Amino acid sequence: MSVRYLELVCPAGTPAALRTAVESGADTVYCGFRDCTNARNYPGLNLDFDELREGVAFAHARDCKVLVAINTFPRAGAEAPWHRAVDQAAAAGADAVILADLGVLDYATRAHPQLRRHLSVQASAANAPSIRFYQELFDVRRVVLPRVLSVDEVAELIDETGIETEVFAFGSVGPMSEGRCFLSSYLTGLSPTSEGACAPASHVAYEEAGGRVNSRLGGVTLNSFARGEPAAYPTPCKGRYVTHGRASYLFEEPVGLNAISILPGLKQAGVTALKIEGRQRSRAYVAEVVATFRRALDALDRGEAVTPLGALSGSTEGGKETHGAYGKGWR
Template sequence: MSAPVYLELVSPAGTPAALVAAIDAGADTVYCGFRDCTNARNYPGLNFDVDEMAEGVAYAHARGRKLLAAINTFPRADDMAPWHKAVDNAAAIGVDAVILADIGLLDYAHRRHPSLRLHLSVQAAASNPMSIAFYRENFGVRRVVLPRVLSVDEVADVVKAIGIETEVFAFGSVGSMSEGRCFLSSYMTGLSPTSEGVCAPASHVTYVEDGDKIVSCLGGVTLNCFAKGEPAAYPTPCKGRYVTEGRASYLFEEPIGLNVANILPQLKAAGVTALKIEGRQRSRAYVTQVVSGFRKQLDALARGETPPPADDLKLVAEGGRETFGAYGKGWR
């Protein structure tokens, strides 16, 4: 597969307003979920009912853009109906693709809707060409969202080997665990990211002031204690401070955001198809800022120019600091 000349910019849309904002700011594609446990960002006040998503499809298509429906959690036994219905609804309203992770659901979508385009969610944790080939050969998957665990060289290797499109994370969280297989949040809250679509649900998060410090807890487990004004991440288990051998540290990951703006030429050379911005739970203003930031970068790149410094993106990065995450050497 030769490298595409154009990198597709894929934006989150947690709400209909964010969808419009993303498209107006220059996103090529938006992804969104239905308002239930069928998607991995099942937070209160977010997501779309079927009519809203149909309006989103119309808004996107009228402007030559695309809409993807994320149906990327894992249905529980005897409860597959909501997921089947989500796939059927997405197909009926003409989304450009559905993003799936569960093997049972991929099988269903492939058999029931043979012409529906299937993308493999990052939640499927397909981290190598053999896994991707399995999904391609058995379910006709056309694009894979690569896990945030690969270096740029490894991404390039995968792209060469698989013969289908790749989408990589460009901006948002670092995601240090193999996604779709992380049970840390349910271990502390009883609610499962894999099935209920909520990692560190707000209902289980508390912040308590302790003098000039703030203590954050998840499910009653103390995850951090930081000075007011100190950068700190939302208390997911992988962003907490833990004590090992008498020393407190950010054992899994620092409060830091992923931003690939400065390695766009390398990702383009690696042959990736699309760049994914994370953050369906983030505000419309965030979406506008990040999408227009990347739009400028990508347009410069497409003109053969060196992309301008991406200072405007740094301001909205998690914890106000950035990393290339696993794309860079030494992260592991």
């Protein structure tokens, strides 16, 4: 296991968020184009080609790298937008592309061999043979690990493969089947892995009745919040379902992942980069979370005390934080 500098990889859903992330202390920012080629395809979000080119220039002038997520899966016979996105990322001077689909990886490897390739969490590569496959075939240099591994398992994977790893440090708790979850497609008719949105805003509705707020996806009620109760995202995995006359969270509780208090363990495991999730969040969120992690990482480098959980609980879903699978005790 090697001990190295932990790179802080931060979300940039808009050009303004990109500038905010860079100025708040990001080592690297990641962003996507304004279409279905990335997994955060929401109205008004993401960057066009000119904005990306300007963002790359802004970031590079401040020693910050830019990664472009092209991490959804093309529909059969309609791969042109994904190939165009890879070409534009290369033309804009991006430092790497984050890919998941085998065909898009193959295209990027052939058309832009000099462009660094990272494997998206959407590819769900969580074991050594799978990671080696992408290394050997597409010279993938970094893998973004799914949120299903404990810190010890992350360390073992790094030892076995020698690859750079990027792990989630702050954001959602995944449904343990990242890149393979189709729950929302049953309610919306849209694939989260091809359309780029798990709970597309076009299918989300909130209604107020009797002091409660009910959230629906595709006409199906997913949750009902009493007055003063923290709300959750309207995704099927965070829905509250009635069984035996009692409403409860069957898949996932509304709680946010925060690894800030286990950064020494992740560094010791040999992790290369920490990912802050949230391209769909505002630049106020980016400023707060990135600056907090920057301070925590700088303190870690100085050998100071670990930053405890709590400072960012206001920014997490449900107002609660967890280490998620990093500290899993069910195996």
